[in-house]
Amino acid sequence: MTVTKHATRYLGIFMASLFSLSISVAAPLSTERQATLEHLLIQDCGSCHGLRMTGGLGPALTPQLLADKPRESLIATVMFGRPGTAMPPWDALLNEQEAAWMIDRLLQGVTP
């Protein structure tokens, strides 16, 4: 019995590691999806952060201003928003890989 229990536990760990592996080596986003995200970034994010990301209702998201902020926490801000502020969560539209792509685009500098 204990052997089976252990086997089940190890299988669980194995499956979990497979899952996290599939996230870390996720296929690159298709060119089409990247174009959609770029559009979202300028139209939707830009409606608050400014078309040139120089700020509006939301703060400026220029490479200079984002440079010394932790990338992970910026990704989390995009996914989950900032409760109590106008920054909404985007996890219904974006997965983590896509949110990371958006942050990396912002770090490179986005202009329409």
Ligand code: HEC
């Ligand atoms: C309805 C307005 C609104 C929209 C739309 C919006 N944001 Fe925001 N965003 C804000 C506000 C306001 C803040 C500042 C929150 C605070 O005070 O902490 C913010 C903060 C952020 C931050 C953190 C900046 C920092 O310096 O820490 C990031 C990154 C960000 N937004 C990215 C995005 C992205 C990417 C999108 C589009 C997917 C987006 N935002 C859409 C209003 C918005």
